[in-house]
Amino acid sequence: DAEITQSPRHKITETGRQVTLACHQTWNHNNMFWYRQDLGHGLRLIHYSYGVQDTNKGEVSDGYSVSRSNTEDLPLTLESAASSQTSVYFCASSEGGMVADTGELFFGEGSRLTVL
Amino acid sequence: KQEVTQIPAALSVPEGENLVLNCSFTDSAIYNLQWFRQDPGKGLTSLLLIQSSQREQTSGRLNASLDKSSGRSTLYIAASQPGDSATYLCAVRDTGRRALTFGSGTRLQVQP
Numbered sequence: 001d002a003e004i005t006q007s008p009r010h011k012i013t014e015t016g017r018q019v020t021l022a023c024h025q026t027w028n029h030n031n032m033f034w035y036r037q038d039l040g041h042g043l044r045l046i047h048y049s050y051g052v053q054d055t056n057k058g059e060v061s062d063g064y065s066v067s068r069s070n071t072e073d074l075p076l077t078l079e080s081a082a083s084s085q086t087s088v089y090f091c092a093s094s095e096g097g098m099v100a101d102t103g104e105l106f107f108g109e110g111s112r113l114t115v116l
Numbered sequence: 117k118q119e120v121t122q123i124p125a126a127l128s129v130p131e132g133e134n135l136v137l138n139c140s141f142t143d144s145a146i147y148n149l150q151w152f153r154q155d156p157g158k159g160l161t162s163l164l165l166i167q168s169s170q171r172e173q174t175s176g177r178l179n180a181s182l183d184k185s186s187g188r189s190t191l192y193i194a195a196s197q198p199g200d201s202a203t204y205l206c207a208v209r210d211t212g213r214r215a216l217t218f219g220s221g222t223r224l225q226v227q228p
Contacts, residue, residue: 031214042220043205050214058215090159094214103148103167103209105216107159 003027006091006108014116019078021111023091031094032074033105034058034066036087043090049074081115088112118143118210122219129196130227137191137222139206144184147209150216151180151191154203163204164191168211196226 004025013019025032034046045058049068063085065077078085091108119142129135139149148167152160164173164180166189172181179192193200203223207216 033215035218040220043207043218045215045217048215092160103150103214104162104165105150105207106162107152109159110157 004091004093004106004108006089006111008111009109010112012114012116013081015081015083017081019081019113021076021078021089021091021113023074023076023108024072025091025093025106025108026072027093027095027106028071029093029095029106030071032068033092033094034064034074034076035090035092036060037090037110038087046076046089047074078113081113083115086113086115118146118208118217120206120208120217120219122204122206122222124222125220126223126225128225128227131196131198133196133226134192134194135196135224137193137204137206137224139189139191139219141187141189141208141217143210144187145211146184147211147213149180149182149189149206149208151178151189152205152207154205154221156202160205193224196224198226198228201225 007022030051033048035043037043044060047066089111094105121140123138150165151163154160166173166182177194182189203221205221207218
């Protein structure tokens, strides 16, 4: 079965370190997204990509970057981790472009990041 | 900017009750609306997807309705079971965008 996997599922790091969270999907979806989930804020969009070599900033992109070198992967990098980036991070994907795209979004299991 | 609100934030009901979860959104120019379920420590599972041209979708004991003009959607759960206990999130995709805007969710507990 096609799926979307995130790694690591849990990570503890120190302030100032660089951290990369991996996301891999096997649906061959064009669209991939990174969200963070925090109490009191719900899910907020960090970055998204509509295809290879395409990346866009979401509403809370400061301190994060992504790259899309192939269809399957969208790694999320925290350049210099801060305590405010302690959160649960979710990767998601959906198929297609703007036409004939149901828009149904599929999520990974999440990566819990703690920055000390 | 689209804003999505879910009421109530938490709900506790006895097993067997029918219940309604509410979702409202501020901009009616949406492409679709999706309901998700999230169990503690888990990812989000898609329950129902309603396109902007549709009025409702059904899956088993779940029925979701959409009234785009009033900016509202409801998720109806019939004959609730303890296994329905979870957080339910509503999300809208605006026309011209592919990302979703999420509500904060309703935490449902069904008492046996």
